[in-house]
Amino acid sequence: MDIRFEKVSYVYxxxxxxxxRALYDIDLEIKEGSYTALVGHTGSGKxxxxxxxxxxxxxxxxxVNIGDRKITPETDNKNLKPVRKKVGIVFQFPEAQLFxxxxxxxxxxxxxxxxxxxxxxxxxxxxxxxxxxxxxxYLERSPFELSGGQMRRVAIAGVLAMxxxxxxxxxxTAGLDPLGRKEMMEMFWRLHKEENITIVLVTHLMxxxxxxxxxxxxxxxxxxxxxxxxxxxFQKVDWLKEKQLGVPQATDFAxxxxxxxxxxxxxxxxxxxxxxxxxxxxxxxRG
Amino acid sequence: xxxxxxxxxxxYFIAIAxxxxxxxxxxxxxxVAISGVLLSKIDLRFFLKGVxxxxxxxxxxxxxxxxxxxxxxxxxxxxxxxxxQYGVQNGLFIFCRFMLIxxxxxxxxxxxxxxxxxxxxxxxxxxxxxxxxxxxxxxxxLSIALRFVPTLMDETEKIxxxxxxxxxxxxxxxxxxxxKAIVPLLIPLFVSSFNRAExxxxxxxxxxxxxxxxxxxxxxxxxxxxxxILVVIFAIVTVGLLxxxxx
Numbered sequence: 415m416d417i418r419f420e421k422v423s424y425v426y427x428x429x430x431x432x433x434x435r436a437l438y439d440i441d442l443e444i445k446e447g448s449y450t451a452l453v454g455h456t457g458s459g460k461x462x463x464x465x466x467x468x469x470x471x472x473x474x475x476x477x478v479n480i481g482d483r484k485i486t487p488e489t490d491n492k493n494l495k496p497v498r499k500k501v502g503i504v505f506q507f508p509e510a511q512l513f514x515x516x517x518x519x520x521x522x523x524x525x526x527x528x529x530x531x532x533x534x535x536x537x538x539x540x541x542x543x544x545x546x547x548x549x550x551x552y553l554e555r556s557p558f559e560l561s562g563g564q565m566r567r568v569a570i571a572g573v574l575a576m577x578x579x580x581x582x583x584x585x586x587t588a589g590l591d592p593l594g595r596k597e598m599m600e601m602f603w604r605l606h607k608e609e610n611i612t613i614v615l616v617t618h619l620m621x622x623x624x625x626x627x628x629x630x631x632x633x634x635x636x637x638x639x640x641x642x643x644x645x646x647x648f649q650k651v652d653w654l655k656e657k658q659l660g661v662p663q664a665t666d667f668a669x670x671x672x673x674x675x676x677x678x679x680x681x682x683x684x685x686x687x688x689x690x691x692x693x694x695x696x697x698x699x700r701g
Numbered sequence: 702x703x704x705x706x707x708x709x710x711x712x713y714f715i716a717i718a719x720x721x722x723x724x725x726x727x728x729x730x731x732x733v734a735i736s737g738v739l740l741s742k743i744d745l746r747f748f749l750k751g752v753x754x755x756x757x758x759x760x761x762x763x764x765x766x767x768x769x770x771x772x773x774x775x776x777x778x779x780x781x782x783x784x785x786q787y788g789v790q791n792g793l794f795i796f797c798r799f800m801l802i803x804x805x806x807x808x809x810x811x812x813x814x815x816x817x818x819x820x821x822x823x824x825x826x827x828x829x830x831x832x833x834x835x836x837x838x839x840x841x842x843l844s845i846a847l848r849f850v851p852t853l854m855d856e857t858e859k860i861x862x863x864x865x866x867x868x869x870x871x872x873x874x875x876x877x878x879x880x881k882a883i884v885p886l887l888i889p890l891f892v893s894s895f896n897r898a899e900x901x902x903x904x905x906x907x908x909x910x911x912x913x914x915x916x917x918x919x920x921x922x923x924x925x926x927x928x929x930i931l932v933v934i935f936a937i938v939t940v941g942l943l944x945x946x947x948x
Contacts, residue, residue: 513888527868
């Protein structure tokens, strides 16, 4: 299911003294099966944009195409459930959305809202809890007894249980320890590869973009100012630094090597790429 | 202006609005209120918006007064209902009183930042310390509560969005369905409020907060010339009102 934005603008509280514009003429495309990253400063419109992905907000101008649904400013608020089922959003700090008395019920809540029977929903809960790396002993516990990281996993399982085709992640690893962060990102990567889930990732961590994404959009002040594959976008090191967005660590390191006289045909994005390059060069010099 | 003067002044004004009982006195008070509104330079639409939520209450009371007061010339009557001269007059008076009260309270809330409002309440309640009212605690509670209104509103919206993304339909279906839909919103809000309260208490204690005794203040209220002028104006208004009252 492709998602396409055509000249989308969004204004908060139009025609009041508190009017403020969050998005200007956004054109972007999230292809089926892709892993798209959205980067940009706080307040650049990322959160507003991602709320358009499952019609929590409707554009003030323009069209959002979600699969074969066209969302325009005039779209009715009814019959949006099918869209919301297909596009699951994991908001920032999703542990805040837990409320049921057991983990199982909480995960089953989403599917049940979309008409899945209770037994099936509980089955889904079991399956998705395993997917996020918690064993069955957690099913009957209260979500409020768990640690922050475990709560986060339960909340994410709750979104996954709706079996969305597109998974939107708003800084899913914010506030997690390094190991939790790594496990979480690898779990999403597995889902992306194995279940062919389209992923939209909003993040400040350029290394995550370099490691996982195959497309990246850069937002500034409500506009898309750059879009392309990370390999292309991260070549503009100076431009990105000027925008105070930074580049992946490996790219930064390679850039410093370049100022010292080393030549790269193409700046590496990940530590592995950089290591490969060094090994190759070393072999060449020896040989 | 000093928020104490504004707060006390508005209460006083509302109190004397009940003293008015003739057309000249209402016109006089109305003129005072309108000039206050004009001086504030605030768009009139905001004041009319303030009336909107109370419109049914106003219509109800006015109608009650109009239909059930007897006396004077009776214009129209049907069973226990009657439209009499006094009834119409009383109804209109009550309407004017409502308008005066709403306008002044809107004026105060629109022109005073919430924090100075709570400072004003603390300082006006100060005399109650004599009868062991925990004034400082009340003021602290008020200012913290006000401080967290926007935060909580933000959070409510976030949780609402998260639950909507999980398929909850807020505001749809029958009343029972609507109430059920609120549960996934309320429980997380309660939980986060408890957590927040605990964290806030720890943070305050860690910074040396020990409660009322010996506590200093950062925001001091200053009584200026304008505030004294307000007192004088209100004294004149009171005298004028007593003069215009029908005895």
